[in-house]
Amino acid sequence: DAKTTQPPSMDCAEGRAANLPCNHSTISGNEYVYWYRQIHSQGPQYIIHGLKNNETNEMASLIITEDRKSSTLILPHATLRDTAVYYCIVRVRNNFNKFYFGSGTKLNVKP
Amino acid sequence: EAGVAQSPRYKIIEKRQSVAFWCNPISGHATLYWYQQILGQGPKLLIQFQNNGVVDDSQLPKDRFSAERLKGVDSTLKIQPAKLEDSAVYLCASSLVQDTIYFGEGSWLTVV
Numbered sequence: 001d002a003k004t005t006q007p008p009s010m011d012c013a014e015g016r017a018a019n020l021p022c023n024h025s026t027i028s029g030n031e032y033v034y035w036y037r038q039i040h041s042q043g044p045q046y047i048i049h050g051l052k053n054n055e056t057n058e059m060a061s062l063i064i065t066e067d068r069k070s071s072t073l074i075l076p077h078a079t080l081r082d083t084a085v086y087y088c089i090v091r092v093r094n095n096f097n098k099f100y101f102g103s104g105t106k107l108n109v110k111p
Numbered sequence: 112e113a114g115v116a117q118s119p120r121y122k123i124i125e126k127r128q129s130v131a132f133w134c135n136p137i138s139g140h141a142t143l144y145w146y147q148q149i150l151g152q153g154p155k156l157l158i159q160f161q162n163n164g165v166v167d168d169s170q171l172p173k174d175r176f177s178a179e180r181l182k183g184v185d186s187t188l189k190i191q192p193a194k195l196e197d198s199a200v201y202l203c204a205s206s207l208v209q210d211t212i213y214f215g216e217g218s219w220l221t222v223v
Contacts, residue, residue, distance in 0.1 A: 034211070043202050043214030044154065087153060096166045097142055097209050101153035
């Protein structure tokens with residue numbers, strides 16, 4: 001299973017872009033990168049996922065390097081409500097849809 | 112569209128007692144997951160069902176934990192007897208086959 005490495009914590013000023021890095025150097029060619037976030041006392045919330053190309057939705061942008069060994073989740077204008085733990089996951093692609101979570105990055109958005 | 116429903120939301124029991132958690136997945140989702148999340152850690156997969164069959168229960172402590180998914184829809188996770196270290200949030204999630212998983216709000220268990 002491809003493992004991911006994330007910094008344990010990051011700070012970001014409110015209104016600025018938050019850039020959360022993730023390393024997944026052992027990712028296979030057909031494995032997706034997923035991002036979830038978890039606000040205290042809630043279940044993890046899906047944010048975005050991608051395979052090779054950069055992706056954007058109403059919540060965030062996902063930038064995947066050309067060699068696919070790392071990715072960055074971008075929250076373009078962070079708000080206090082974006083304070084949460086962000087998980088980067090490589091989805092194991094076989095007959096069963098497995099998602100393994102690491103420890104994630106605690107993002108602290110400060111006024 | 113209704114999300115993943117879980118109950119109870121909170122439960123406090125004494126050690127050696129039993130507890131059961133219920134999960135109703137998103138309609139049409141064939142795959143159902145139970146995760147355990149201890150405070151300060153990421154969720155750990157306990158068991159995964161596809162329809163009503165188990166596809167992975169390698170991390171489930173089978174001497175005290177059991178789970179079933181009758182008729183391939185709702186699922187129940189039981190702990191008997193509970194230990195102090197079982198204090199955690201129990202998260203249920205569901206997905207279509209080979210697709211994004213969606214989580215419920217979780218069931219918080221405190222064992223005293």
